Amino acid sequence: MRGLMVDPDPDPDEPLGTALGWVGEGHRMGFVRTSSMSLRLRDSAELLATLAGGADVGDDEAVDLLAHALQCAAILEAVAPGDRELQVAGLVHDIGTILAPNRPEAHARVGATAVRGLLGPRAAHLVRLHDQAKRYLVTTDPGYRHQLSARSLETLRLQGGLLDPDERAALDADPDLGAGLTLRRADDDAKRPGTVVPDLGHWQGVLDQLARSAA
Numbered sequence: 001m002r003g004l005m006v007d008p009d010p011d012p013d014e015p016l017g018t019a020l021g022w023v024g025e026g027h028r029m030g031f032v033r034t035s036s037m038s039l040r041l042r043d044s045a046e047l048l049a050t051l052a053g054g055a056d057v058g059d060d061e062a063v064d065l066l067a068h069a070l071q072c073a074a075i076l077e078a079v080a081p082g083d084r085e086l087q088v089a090g091l092v093h094d095i096g097t098i099l100a101p102n103r104p105e106a107h108a109r110v111g112a113t114a115v116r117g118l119l120g121p122r123a124a125h126l127v128r129l130h131d132q133a134k135r136y137l138v139t140t141d142p143g144y145r146h147q148l149s150a151r152s153l154e155t156l157r158l159q160g161g162l163l164d165p166d167e168r169a170a171l172d173a174d175p176d177l178g179a180g181l182t183l184r185r186a187d188d189d190a191k192r193p194g195t196v197v198p199d200l201g202h203w204q205g206v207l208d209q210l211a212r213s214a215a
């Protein structure tokens with residue numbers, strides 16, 4: 001049985017409070033609740049096993065979390081073929097929902113913390129940015145709200161709703177805002193049942209490459 005991933009040196013700036021760890025192997029893994037720990041994925045095998053754990057796990061959307069991740073990454077591979085970090089950020093953007101379910105207000109932060117050491121600061125930042133990108137688009141694009149799923153609209157309120165002027169200025173100054181908005185639009189489009197896209201094996205090499213660069 002695989003042991004708990006308890007980080008012995010949690011980042012005090014990103015406390016998870018009560019979080020979830022997992023035990024078991026691959027598709028048989030299960031979650032257990034622990035307290036006051038940060039979850040950090042140690043290698044690409046662990047990351048892939050965590051994503052695989054999203055199969056048949058819903059978040060009140062039309063597809064499960066694994067299908068959503070794979071569709072999002074495939075869309076980004078098509079629209080941003082030269083940006084592997086963005087594609088991988090799309091693949092893992094909701095991994096925080098798998099690690100700590102039912103915490104929409106925290107899932108982007110949980111996910112960014114989990115992948116930062118493995119995939120590097122930019123991929124983690126794009127994961128962190130994806131819920132703020134929704135807030136940015138709702139604030140700046142009058143038609144965007146109507147493109148959101150019912151669940152996305154519901155979580156928008158928990159994630160802070162419209163940006164205030166200072167929050168918007170901070171995002172406008174972010175050099176990766178454009179990539180973050182591209183990820184967000186892919187996220188919104190990656191909820192189509194029955195869409196055939198590459199499976200997790202397609203991403204193994206890219207993940208290994210990014211992990212080597214970030215090491």
Ligand SMILES: [Fe+2]
Nearest residue numbers: 068093094187
């Ligand atoms: Fe998503």
